[in-house]
Amino acid sequence: MFKALSNPNRLQIFLQLTQCCAPGTLCSHDDLNVRCVGDLGSDLDVAASTLSHHIKELHRAGLISMRRNGQNVECWIEPQTLHRLSAFFATANQEHENEAERS
Amino acid sequence: MFKALSNPNRLQIFLQLTQCCAPGTLCSHDDLNVRCVGDLGSDLDVAASTLSHHIKELHRAGLISMRRNGQNVECWIEPQTLHRLSAFFATANQEHENEAERS
DNA sequence: TCTATAATTCGACATATATCGAATTATAGA
DNA sequence: TCTATAATTCGATATATGTCGAATTATAGA
Numbered sequence A, B: 001m002f003k004a005l006s007n008p009n010r011l012q013i014f015l016q017l018t019q020c021c022a023p024g025t026l027c028s029h030d031d032l033n034v035r036c037v038g039d040l041g042s043d044l045d046v047a048a049s050t051l052s053h054h055i056k057e058l059h060r061a062g063l064i065s066m067r068r069n070g071q072n073v074e075c076w077i078e079p080q081t082l083h084r085l086s087a088f089f090a091t092a093n094q095e096h097e098n099e100a101e102r103s
Numbered sequence C: 001t002c003t004a005t006a007a008t009t010c011g012a013c014a015t016a017t018a019t020c021g022a023a024t025t026a027t028a029g030a
Numbered sequence D: 001t002c003t004a005t006a007a008t009t010c011g012a013t014a015t016a017t018g019t020c021g022a023a024t025t026a027t028a029g030a
Helices: A009-020 A039-043 A048-060 A078-096 A097-101 B008-019 B046-058 B079-094 B097-101
Strands: A066-067 A071-079 B064-069 B072-077
Touching: A009 A039, A009 A048, A009 A071, A039 A048, A039 A071, A048 A066, A048 A071, A066 B072, A071 A078, A078 B008, A078 B097, A097 B079, B008 B046, B008 B072, B046 B064, B072 B079
Parallel strands: none
Antiparallel strands: A066 A071, B064 B072
C-alpha cells in the first residue's frame, strides 16, 4: 500500500487520478477522473514499459482500477481503498491532535 | 514520506508510536507515547543496527522526533506531519466519497 | 488484410534498500 | 575509573526496485 506510493512516479500517477476536480468539491458522476495509461504518463518522462509497470503496481496495491476501452486502458482511483487510507490517518491523527496544537 | 512507511518494519515502528491510547481517544498529556529505540524494536527481530537505521529514516522523513534521555533515546510521533498526512488523504477522499458509496 | 497506435511482457542491468556483525560512542552506576 | 547497557556508525553483501529497449499483443481504422 505505502510501498506503492513510495515511488515518485507512482505517487504522481496516483495524484493525477485523485485530483479529479477542484479540491473540496465532490466529483460529479460524469466528471469521474478516468485517464488512460498513456495520458497518465505524458508528463512523466519514463518509457512505456516502465509506465505500464507502475500502473500495474498501483493496481496490485488496490489503489486503482483499470479497464480496456478499445486501444486504450482506462484507469481510475479505487474509492474504497482511498477511503480506508483516509480513515486510517484520521484515526491516528485524532489521538495526537492536542499535541499538534501545542506548538 | 511514503517511502519511509513503505518498509514493513518501519511501518510497524510508526504504528507503535501512533497508537498511544485507545482508538478514538485523545492521548492525555502525560500519556504521550514516548518509547525508546530498543523498546520499539523488541518485537521486530532485527539487529540493533538495522533498527537504528529505520528510526533514522523515520526521523529524516519528519515522521518522528527523538531525544536522548540518559542511556536511552526516546522517540515519539511528530504530530504536525501526522496531521498533514491525515489532511492530505481526507481531501483526496472527500472528492471520491460519493463513488465509494455506490458499491 | 495491412498499418498505426496503445499497452504489455520480457530480459538485462544499474542503483537503492535492508540487513548483518564488528567496532565505536554515550551514559549510568558500582 | 571500570563495567554494563543502549544506541550509532561503518563496511559488506544479498535482494529488491526502477529503468530501458526489443519483441509481442490488442485494437481501430483504412
